Amino acid sequence: MLPANIPPSPALRLRGVSKAFGSLTILDKLDLDVAPGERISIIGRSGSGKTTLLRVLMTLEKLDAGSIEVFGRYLGQRPEGGRLVPATPEETRAVRGDIGMVFQQFNLFPHRTAIENVIEAPIHVKKMGSKEARDMGMALLCTVGLADKADHYPRQLSGGQQQRVAIARALAMQPRIILFDEVTSALDPERVDEVLSVIQGLAQESTITMLIVTHEMRFARDVATRTIFMEEGLIVEDDAPAVIFGKPNKARTQSFLQSVLGRGL
Amino acid sequence: MTALLDLLPQLMKGLQTTLLVTAFAAPLALVMALASGLARLSPIKLLQWLAVIYVELFRGTSLLVQLFYFFYVMPLFGLSLDPVTTGVLVLALNTGAYGSEVVRAGIGSVPKSQREACIALNMSPAMALRRVIFPQAFVTMLPPFGNLLIELLKATSLLSLITIFDLAFAGNTLFQTTGRTLEIYGLVLMIYFATAMVLTLGMRWLEKRMGAGRDLEFRP
Ligand SMILES: Nc1ncnc2c1ncn2[C@@H]1O[C@H](COP(=O)(O)OP(=O)(O)O)[C@@H](O)[C@H]1O
Ligand SMILES: [Mg+2]
Numbered sequence: 001m002l003p004a005n006i007p008p009s010p011a012l013r014l015r016g017v018s019k020a021f022g023s024l025t026i027l028d029k030l031d032l033d034v035a036p037g038e039r040i041s042i043i044g045r046s047g048s049g050k051t052t053l054l055r056v057l058m059t060l061e062k063l064d065a066g067s068i069e070v071f072g073r074y075l076g077q078r079p080e081g082g083r084l085v086p087a088t089p090e091e092t093r094a095v096r097g098d099i100g101m102v103f104q105q106f107n108l109f110p111h112r113t114a115i116e117n118v119i120e121a122p123i124h125v126k127k128m129g130s131k132e133a134r135d136m137g138m139a140l141l142c143t144v145g146l147a148d149k150a151d152h153y154p155r156q157l158s159g160g161q162q163q164r165v166a167i168a169r170a171l172a173m174q175p176r177i178i179l180f181d182e183v184t185s186a187l188d189p190e191r192v193d194e195v196l197s198v199i200q201g202l203a204q205e206s207t208i209t210m211l212i213v214t215h216e217m218r219f220a221r222d223v224a225t226r227t228i229f230m231e232e233g234l235i236v237e238d239d240a241p242a243v244i245f246g247k248p249n250k251a252r253t254q255s256f257l258q259s260v261l262g263r264g265l
Numbered sequence: 266m267t268a269l270l271d272l273l274p275q276l277m278k279g280l281q282t283t284l285l286v287t288a289f290a291a292p293l294a295l296v297m298a299l300a301s302g303l304a305r306l307s308p309i310k311l312l313q314w315l316a317v318i319y320v321e322l323f324r325g326t327s328l329l330v331q332l333f334y335f336f337y338v339m340p341l342f343g344l345s346l347d348p349v350t351t352g353v354l355v356l357a358l359n360t361g362a363y364g365s366e367v368v369r370a371g372i373g374s375v376p377k378s379q380r381e382a383c384i385a386l387n388m389s390p391a392m393a394l395r396r397v398i399f400p401q402a403f404v405t406m407l408p409p410f411g412n413l414l415i416e417l418l419k420a421t422s423l424l425s426l427i428t429i430f431d432l433a434f435a436g437n438t439l440f441q442t443t444g445r446t447l448e449i450y451g452l453v454l455m456i457y458f459a460t461a462m463v464l465t466l467g468m469r470w471l472e473k474r475m476g477a478g479r480d481l482e483f484r485p
Contacts, residue, residue, distance in 0.1 A: 060381050089389070097387045107382035113401050121386035124396060173386055 002189045004092040009072030011036045011177055011209040012057070016066035019052055021235075026052045028233035029066065036071075036176070039203055039210040041241065042218035044230035045256060050213040051104075053230070057211070058101045059092060071176065081197050100175030104182045106162045108154040114141060114165045118172045126173070133172075140168040144198050160191030164198055171202075177209040184216060192216065199223060217261055221245045228252045269293025269448055272439055279435025280456055281471075283421045286349065286431065290356040290421075291414055302368025303394075316365065319326075323362035329423055331355050336427040352424040360417045367409040371402035386428050405473050411468035422457075432456060 012034040019027040021142045026049045034040060042050050058066065059076055067084055068075040074094045077084040087095075108117050118137040122128040130134075141147050144164035156224050163183055169259050170178055180199065184192040203210065203223050214220050220227060220241070227244040229237040229252075237244060237253045248254050297319075304316035323331065335351050346354070375398050383393035425434035436453040440446060 058385055060384060082303065093387055093389065096384075099385075100374075101376065101385040103385075105378060107378045107385075109379065109382070109397055109401075111404075120396065121388060124392060125387050170385065 009069070010034055011038070011071060012211075013069040014066065016067040017053075017056060017063060017068060018063060019049075019056055020064055026233050027056065030233070030235060032228075032235065032238075034177075034209060034211070036209055037207045037225075039212065039223060039225045041224035041227045042115065042211060042213045043215075043217070043220050043227065043244075043256070044228060044236075048230045049233040050230055051181055052233075054101065054181050054211060054213060057177075057179060059096055070095050081180070088265065097173070098176045099179065100170035100173055100177070101179040101181065102163070102166050102170050102183050104185050106154070106159070106166045106186070107164055108166055108169070110154050113153055114146060114157065114168075117154070117165055118169045121169070122172050137168070137172060140171055141165070142199070143171075144168045145194070153201050158191060159187045160194045162253055163187065163195045167195075167202075168192075175208070177211070180212045181247060182213055182215060184214070215260070217245070217257070229256060231256070269452070272443075272445075272449060272452060275435050275439055276366060276432060276456060279430055279432040280460070282349070282424075282430055283418070283432040284460070286356065286421050286424060286429070287414075287418050289353045290360065290417055293353065294355035294360035294364055294413070294417065295410070297357060298364025298368050301361065301365040302372070304367065305369055305371060313377050319358075320365045320427060323359050328355070328359050328420055329426065331359060332423060332427050348424070348429045352421070352427060352429055356420060356424075359420070360413055363416075364410065364413055367406050367413065368402075370409075371406035372398060374405050375401045384479045404407050404472070407468060407472045407475060411465060411472075414464055414468065418461055418464060419457065 008043065009116070010033050012032065014030055014032040017027055017030040018025070019034075020230070024218060030053070044050055052061060056063055057075075063076070067077060074084065074087065075095045076087055076092050078087040078091060079085075109120065112120060115137050118140055119128075119130070119133040122133045122136065125132055138147060138150060142152050144167055146164055146168070148163075149157060149161060154165070157165065163186075167183075183199070184195050187195065196216065198210070199210075200219075200223055202208065210223075212220070212223060221244075222241075224241050227239065227241045228235055229244060229248070229250070231252055237248055237250045239249070244253060245257065248257065290480065301316040301319055304312040305320075307313060330351070330354050335346075335355050336348065339351075372394075379397055379401065380393055381396050388396070421431055422433035424431050425437065430438075432453060436449050439449050445447070
């Protein structure tokens with residue numbers, strides 16, 4: 001038993017996270033703490049660095065400076081002699097396993113069926129038995145409403161269906177943190193709700209930590225326990241969704257919401 | 266007509282050698298292409314360099330000179346192989362060098378987002394290559410590999426110049442003994458063409474089979 005006075009390590013702790021492409025600063029010394037089970041919606045104009053933030057968390061981009069801790073373990077770095085040095089690929093993978101990601105463009109494996117997409121990593125990365133993986137995979141496809149499409153290839157599925165397979169695929173690795181990067185932006189308007197409701201369901205039924213970048217403002221308000229507004233690589237405002245969408249404190253947040261919402265949600 | 270049939274046994278004997286050499290050289294070339302193509306993408310600098318040297322050496326010199334070099338010069342360094350082995354080896358190395366580029370381009374044709382999906386599923390780079398990148402790349406490699414196979418088949422005709430009795434050699438011999446230019450070279454041409462056709466059809470079939478999930482109709 002842990003003594004009660006030690007606080008549990010945060011799901012994420014970012015300190016001074018910086019990233020530039022050439023002379024363009026994308027993330028500007030970002031600090032962020034995320035408690036386990038929090039669901040954070042991240043909003044902001046296109047180009048404000050939202051995708052880049054998720055990408056550094058997924059180790060798809062290297063940090064220029066700063067550190068990321070995932071449940072108390074450094075991601076991509078290792079403390080050595082009072083400094084942080086680059087971690088080995090194995091060390092990085094050990095920590096990265098806590099994080100999963102769903103992409104705007106789905107990025108399913110086109111040469112594998114829906115169920116194969118879902119069970120590929122559990123079998124080959126986690127060394128799960130194929131029967132066990134298949135059962136779990138079918139259960140996940142069931143959750144996202146696609147049990148009948150298990151043997152379809154991605155090309156045979158609509159965008160909304162592909163994205164739901166991608167969500168099942170990410171969940172199959174049982175991450176403790178899941179990142180959603182504008183997962184409905186590439187969809188036909190009539191396909192958006194089926195994906196959002198899957199994420200809503202997940203929010204209701206699990207305690208998984210979520211970071212959700214989205215342009216669907218109503219969804220950003222309803223799904224989240226906390227909302228972050230980003231601009232030019234900075235977190236401008238970080239508060240409860242009710243505050244951000246009701247009475248934001250910063251003029252910049254207000255002006256952004258006015259420009260995207262017009263008359264309201 | 267009977268005159269034509271008289272020519273066939275000799276030509277068939279030559280064709281046999283042509284097919285044999287192709288059959289041995291092609292898989293060896295594939296291995297060389299894969300090994301050197303992947304080596305060029307490896308993070309290990311030494312492997313990259315070895316692959317570059319191999320590819321540029323064999324692409325930058327003519328096949329005929331390579332054959333002569335291996336057949337006439339190598340024995341001076343103590344490496345003497347029989348003509349057919351030399352032929353198979355040189356053709357495989359030469360074709361493999363071109364195939365190396367095919368492998369590199371094929372791997373490069375798989376979108377970066379596929380690799381990123383693998384990272385998000387916590388795969389190692391090697392596993393991503395083996396399970397996700399290569400299977401997709403291989404499908405795109407098949408048509409250029411088919412072209413190289415036909416090139417290889419045709420290139421075997423140069424083996425007659427290092428004393429191998431292949432189809433071209435058989436044709437030449439018959440021509441010298443009978444002087445019947447039209448029938449002999451007409452037949453040789455047709456046999457090469459028919460063989461190439463069979464190989465092309467075989468590759469098409471393979472492309473179809475390997476293309477699972479790719480060319481399927483979009484039906485939501
Ligand atoms: N690989 C890259 N190379 C150069 N610039 C990039 C790269 N990725 C993103 N950017 C730039 O970084 C800025 C922020 O991008 P992004 O994080 O995608 O913003 P958002 O997701 O908020 O729209 C954009 O101006 C974009 O053009
Ligand atoms: Mg973005």
